[in-house]
Amino acid sequence: xxxxxxxxxxxxxxxxxxxxxxxxxxxxxxxxxxxxxxxxxxxxxxxxxxxxxxxxxxxxxxxxxxxxxxxxxxxxxxxxxxxxxxxxxxxxxxxxxxxxxxxxxxxxxxxxxxxxxxxxxxxxxxxxxxxxxxxxxxxxxxxxxxxxxxx
Numbered sequence: 485x486x487x488x489x490x491x492x493x494x495x496x497x498x499x500x501x502x503x504x505x506x507x508x509x510x511x512x513x514x515x516x517x518x519x520x521x522x523x524x525x526x527x528x529x530x531x532x533x534x535x536x537x538x539x540x541x542x543x544x545x546x547x548x549x550x551x552x553x554x555x556x557x558x559x560x561x562x563x564x565x566x567x568x569x570x571x572x573x574x575x576x577x578x579x580x581x582x583x584x585x586x587x588x589x590x591x592x593x594x595x596x597x598x599x600x601x602x603x604x605x606x607x608x609x610x611x612x613x614x615x616x617x618x619x620x621x622x623x624x625x626x627x628x629x630x631x632x633x634x635x
Contacts, residue, residue, distance in 0.1 A: 500593070501604025502614050504621075507587040508633065511578065517553040521576040524587050525557050528572065534559040535567075539574070546623050550577045552588075554622060569595040571611070573618040577625065582633035588625065590618040 488494055495504040514520040518541055529537035539557035546552065557572040571594050577586040592614055596603040606614065 497610075497614065500606045500610055501596075502590065502592045502606055502610070504617075505587075505589045505591065507589075509585045509587060511580070511583045511585050517551075517576065517578060518555075520578065520585065521553040521555050521574065524576060524585065525555055525572065525574050525589075528574075528589065529557070529559050532559060532561055532570070534561055534570075536560045539572075544619075548623055548625065550579075550625065550627070552577050552622050552625070563596075566596070568593060568605075573615060575618075575622045575625075579627070579630075579633060582630060584633050586625075586627075588618075588621060590614055590621075 491508045493506045497503065509524070512520050512523050514523055521541075522539060525539050526537070537557060537559040539555040542554040542556050544554070552575040555572075555574040555576075557574055559570040559572065561568045561570060571592045573590040573592075575588045577588070579586060592611055593605045594611065596605045
């Protein structure tokens with residue numbers, strides 16, 4: 485069992501190894517939102533002991549007034565002697581007034597040592613549904629009470 489810090493929430497999809505993680509983090513000292521997002525996503529890849537990782541900026545319109553920065557990341561991992569591939573859809577919401585970053589990541593194992601669609605890896609249909617879920621969260625995330633953030 486994994487310990488979950490107070491500043492983090494994790495939700496797991498029941499039918500796969502995909503999960504959603506929401507983190508409230510100290511704001512990183514990078515003014516460029518894309519550089520800040522890449523910094524956080526690189527930290528996730530490092531925590532996962534990724535063999536390699538890369539990401540691309542996703543430019544799409546959103547009505548969210550928090551102006552999220554969205555990345556689509558890929559990682560290659562070695563687990564239990566086999567190669568695994570992980571796709572991470574990642575959104576960074578910068579809360580300048582409170583000196584925090586809110587990070588939303590949807591993690592989808594696209595291939596495990598047993599191949600796509602097995603051992604927790606998602607199918608193409610699941611990937612499309614999870615991607616749709618991600619963009620619904622990105623477009624709808626609101627902060628109702630800014631007192632949530634410690635100063």
